[in-house]
Amino acid sequence: MAEPILTPQAEDFPKWYQDVVAKAEMADNGPVRGTMVIRPYGYAIWERIQSAVDQRIKAAGAKNVYFPLFIPESYLQREAEHVEGFSPELAIVTIAGGEELAEPIVVRPTSETVFGEYMAKWVQSHRDLPLLLNQWANVVRWEMRPRLFLRTSEFLWQEGHCAHASYEDASAYATKIHLEVYNDFLQKVLAVPTYVGIKPKSERFAGAINSMTCEGMMKDGKALQMATSHELGTNFAKAFNITFQSEAGSSEFCHTTSWGISTRTIGGLIMAHGDDKGLVVPPVVAPIQAVVMAVRDDEAVHAACRELVLRLQDSGIRAELDISSGSFGRRATDWEIKGVPLRIEIGPRDLAVGEVTVARRDTSEKAQVQLNTVVAHAQILLEDMQRLLYSAATGHRDSNTHDVSTVEEAITAAQTGFARLDWKTVDGAGETVLKKEAITVRCLQRRDGTMPISDQEPDLVAIVAKSY
């Protein structure tokens, strides 16, 4: 048997991840430490993620804008927790246009501060609220232990920034974004089930009064934070003087929120569905849903392949033609590594009987299908695969989430999956004990699995795990 192309997951999961990112041509390390070059296949997945998230954000009423990359250093210092949280990770421009700058400039690690400054100008009256803004941008946070997609010194994301008239409005809108934009996208597009909850105080965003999270379980049982939404209370409104005249005529501080999802989700997609043969890309987010491969270098076969690609594309399937002359086995392995949902193979013998071979990436099933019905067949398989990936990931998550009673049991459970236990058992000293084992509280939930309004609710449970 041939040497496996990828390190098996069971042997060394981080090495498998590195291998698959390289071999599937998703990304390369950039020349500056911790930066990333996203290659065409990786970027095509990101474009589909962007489009799905952007549609949902627009449906939720927020409008896209673009704020500058450069933020005066003094802005960050206006919110005490914020500057403390981000200072160690900043990249700072000190020279521009050939001269030393009088005030150093920070390359945005996130944009609450600069949005705050302009919200203060744009919001005058309660009639200007809510102000619902979003931007797609790159941000920079210096990373000591970079990993492609998961932790990079520069990453791509969207960051929403909103101002509301009351705590209730702000909380309700951030929750709506969290559930109807992020969690809906993660489930329906990436096929990743999540635990949705709020962060304990120790894990909140710097400057927030509440942080919501969607936590996915990767194939190695570790957690990945896949999206976060923050209620900032009046902290940034006070730091940037974002006030409005209420209906009653008084001047009030706005309640602001921020929320983001990033290229990190691509890492989550890889680790939630990939296997020893490579990526497994859910059909909804797959740039190529079906590749039509010529088994032999034969003109009649090529013509049939070309025609089938057009028929698939006409019916809305993202199909790609592979009639290249390399070894068939090697080409098939490459498409497998890239996680393309369906391989449709056509050879001279297939053609003679009017059939094609359809291979499914997730189950590895192969079937002979009539050439004249293969398009309808492919549509059914793609829908089935999207469903099955979600239910397989849900099964994996559920069977690796253990209800435990003590911090010690949680430590044991977190070696291979998640532990769930009463928050009051962990709160305080328990968190410190867990952290020594590189385990954190990923989120707090109500006992029925729904998201609490605040960590002050009684009877919460904590989901704890090792994480990326």
Next chain:
Amino acid sequence: MAEPILTPQAEDFPKWYQDVVAKAEMADNGPVRGTMVIRPYGYAIWERIQSAVDQRIKAAGAKNVYFPLFIPESYLQREAEHVEGFSPELAIVTIAGGEELAEPIVVRPTSETVFGEYMAKWVQSHRDLPLLLNQWANVVRWEMRPRLFLRTSEFLWQEGHCAHASYEDASAYATKIHLEVYNDFLQKVLAVPTYVGIKPKSERFAGAINSMTCEGMMKDGKALQMATSHELGTNFAKAFNITFQSEAGSSEFCHTTSWGISTRTIGGLIMAHGDDKGLVVPPVVAPIQAVVMAVRDDEAVHAACRELVLRLQDSGIRAELDISSGSFGRRATDWEIKGVPLRIEIGPRDLAVGEVTVARRDTSEKAQVQLNTVVAHAQILLEDMQRLLYSAATGHRDSNTHDVSTVEEAITAAQTGFARLDWKTVDGAGETVLKKEAITVRCLQRRDGTMPISDQEPDLVAIVAKSY
């Protein structure tokens, strides 16, 4: 008569531009010198520009990628002309992660160098060529005299970077991008006619052997460079060792190209079509094509407005509802400033007779139209307006382009428009004389108006003008 809201164009064109950018809520100055905050209305136009250009780029076969914002300073130094051209404009990061960096990092002013480094890794054989890549990104060039959209220290753009096996392939593909992506987009989407040609040597991109340009004429008779495509010869291939094994087995340098279009085009859109009442946005690129306004605060009127918006949207027209309670005159003026192509006004008297008032932004014509046929009417008006804006801009350009014989005549003509004269009359000393008058050679063309292959062709004409 009320005070005009905008400075009239004839009085002070730059002030008019500033006024309209602010009053139409397109953009604000950022906090760091020369940076820009693109507001929702401005960004919605940019999204439509992106989408139109991206579709054309994909149709031309290039694939999107994302390269890092940060480039090692040493990369820029590898191509002598390139570093000389960009050094004065660089923003440099010297501190990151709390420490002084051993090698300073440049915030990308453009990405030829870093693409070059990875092309060298990815290209091995002639089978890997052509390598056709593109990225949508922000870039930074420190600006001493910033102007929103036109010259900003940070701007958004796409930059294509390709490697080819021969000079001919590189030249043909760059030309295809220039004509079929950029010029087609400028004409059909932005409705801006251009002079397409090549730059004289003095105006070439730093490191290029040939630079193609699309030059638009603004309403004040000045030129705006709206898109450029560069042939880089083997300059970057030699600097970054981008080589391939030819079919014959020899090692050869690639021929590379780069090409870009930026948020600057929004400035061009404003100055090519705007008038004393504000923006005039061509329907194809307009985020809002028709606004349906209630003339009175009346429930039956509101209901009719809502229903009409849905009917317009169902037929693919981007329609917006305005049933706000402010003064009708003020609201109408605001939509006029924003350049929305059609205002459809409904009042109680209109409703009684089953009619609406349709006001066209470009001609200011108003007509009474049957409510039940207004959707079809609007479609016709939008198509007509797109055509008319293009032909009006073409008429303006042609009547302000003067064929002259001497450099002195060119200087006179360039006070109010463009001058066209034999390139051999300008080449050399003429360029220096023009530059003293802040006039430059915008492009070189063949006598029939087509684009030459190189400035070595005989019998070229020069288009000269003042410019942004």
